[in-house]
Amino acid sequence: METKSLSILPAVLAIAVGALIPTAPSFAAPHHTAKSAAHKKSAAAAPAPAPLAGESAVAGGPPALPAKAWLLMDFDSGQVLASANPDEPLPPASLTKMMTSYLVEQALRSGKLKQTDLVSVSQNAWCRGSGTESCMYLPLNSQATVIDILRGIVIQSGNDASKAIAEHMAGSEEGFAKLMNAEAQRLGMTHTHFVNPTGLPDPAHKSSARDLAILARAIIRDSADYYPIYAEREFKYNGIKQGNRNALLYTDPSVDGLKTGHTEEAGYCLVTSSKRNGMRLISVILNTNSPQARADQSRALLGWGFGNFEKATPIQPDAVVGTAKVSFGKADTVAAGLGAPWTLTVPRGQQVQTSVELKPGVEAPVAKGAVIGKVVATSNGKPVAEAPLVAQADVERSGLMLRAWQHVAGLFGK
Template sequence: MIRKSSLAAFILLPSLSYAATVLTNPPELNNNAYILMDYETGQVLAAKNENNQYAPASMTKMMTSYLVEQKLLKGELTEDEQVRMNESAWCRGSSRESCMYVPLNGTATVLEMLRGVIVQSGNDASKALAEHIAGNEGTFVHMMNEEAKRIGMTNTHFVNSTGMPAEGHLSTAKDMALLAQHIIKDSSKYYPIYSEKEFTFNGIKQGNRNALLYTDPSVDGLKTGHTDEAGFCLTTSAKRGPMRLISVIMGAPSMNERAKQTRELLSWGFSNFETVNVQPANQSLAKAKVWFGQENEVLIGLAENFNVTMPKGQASNIKTQLVVQPKLNAPLAQGQVIGKLVASLDGKVIAEKPLVALKPVEEAGFFSRMIDHIKQFFSNLF
């Protein structure tokens, strides 16, 4: 039975979008940075240098593909819309970059180009889509950075749409995990493309560089990356049973190492953690006093299920606390945030979820409000 305390005064708690791990034995990996995050709760299970900025290489293309997917879903692009390969985007067959190999002045559909970005990691497809959407790559990059800010990628700055080395083109393991989380959630229609093992265009068949797609049936994305500056990078998602984990490796020494390290992270995460429901949504947890309203109390609950990722076998030890704003004043809208439900384990806060008003409370008439003002005045004296 999960224990709950009585109402407490509203206090500001640290943001726990990425909760600290409660296990002390995460894998030690030879790379610049890594992170292992639960997809559903956003909790970080293990990490190293997750907020340090490094070159993300072709993991950059996750933002390029995400913007394309969102425009498709909004109807601003169509799947069969033709995209021209201009000279500025055309790949001349250099061994220094990966290409889809659309001929100069040739065309491919938006959906074909999207596959070229995700599966083949084509720099030409990335730039062609950027130019098609925004007129030029620079304007598209501005869109990339604005979208990064919107979804909370606070330590990321893009300079191009491909991930080719450029001064100031930087991201973090944490930000890449957050981007992967949004792709899986917001672009679910197109997410299966990230698990495709190969794609053929213009008679050229190329395989996905994510080795785990061929060896681990639970892995279904997302994106590899490599430059001399960045080292070997990999953002991965795997789903086993009801639980999905996202891992990011930055700066591994080899292609084999980035795959091996990802396997180790995922194995450790799935073996040691589980996601449990602490409190379902839309259930009344308590009543709180409301001033100046047509009703004196408001029912408090959660708008979304409160799920928490924790070490296996610890669910019965979770304690929760209702933290509610003091002196709630009408009017209150249904769904208005008025506090938070905090979950702790062994005295450590591990997650929190906004508490909302389950029903609206309309403002009272003039005389009722005057009476409440008088009551508040005298309550403040004592």
């Protein structure tokens, strides 16, 4: 959930202050606006949490950040490069909407939804023009296309859009929350429980920094057709233009998503993705004390990550790294190599060693591409990643007479 004010602030102001505050419509009641502005002033003036030091493989460690939890993840591998309180369940506010949008995107991808499908706005979903919550401002009993609803969720952080699509897809917010939790479980989000599609406060509605990074990674990986929406700076619907609240979209050209969040309980939160020189990093900041702080801390964490880590290619994709013995085949051995390109993100200047582990007792027939072992990468004596090794050729099963001879030869150790 995001609080909102009345006036339209130009993007240039957002760049100057490091945070964009989007517009609410002119029909929002003045007393609501005053209340919202007072709340913002109070929230912005709240004392910052104590700087929270994190853990990392880099000597000296990452910067200490004044937030309740934070994390930096390498997109390609899912490796956590640095973190503090990564698994503490905390209120995620509108970061929740990443799961809402992800489910919409996957339904579009599978054909369960079409971009032009119409979504109805019920009494429950409708925003009443209050300046105290973020809305797409869908008219009551109106209909909007799925693609407009998706933009309303991602860019405008619309609670009304989130509720409307939840009712459209699952009949109710409660039904949609079941879909959200099932998907969270599938993705491996082990410290998350969703109660609603918006992030509006509920004691049981929680997620962790690690889980939100896992979700962000899934969105980038699985929603290629729709991920560019997360970088769009504004969206106009029903005559109301609102700006994306992710201030880094206006100040850092390497940033292309993902989502902001704020409630009084959750503080100011931000999940960010940035790609520089072929390396993409995902940062998560939870519960800091202002829009400026969440932007500054994200910027600092990403800058530290890109400055201290680099990509490494331990083994070339076409390299043969071992030879596995094959029983009862027309060939006695088969070459082992990577099935796909393999890159790691490691501390700058740190050497990477590899060791090959091949399966014993490989028996024909062996299909090209079948997993026959793995390669393990280590740095400073610690495992950092591993990748499967696959057969580089087919090995047919030998005939009955040859198999009999091979069996006898095996008994005598030949």
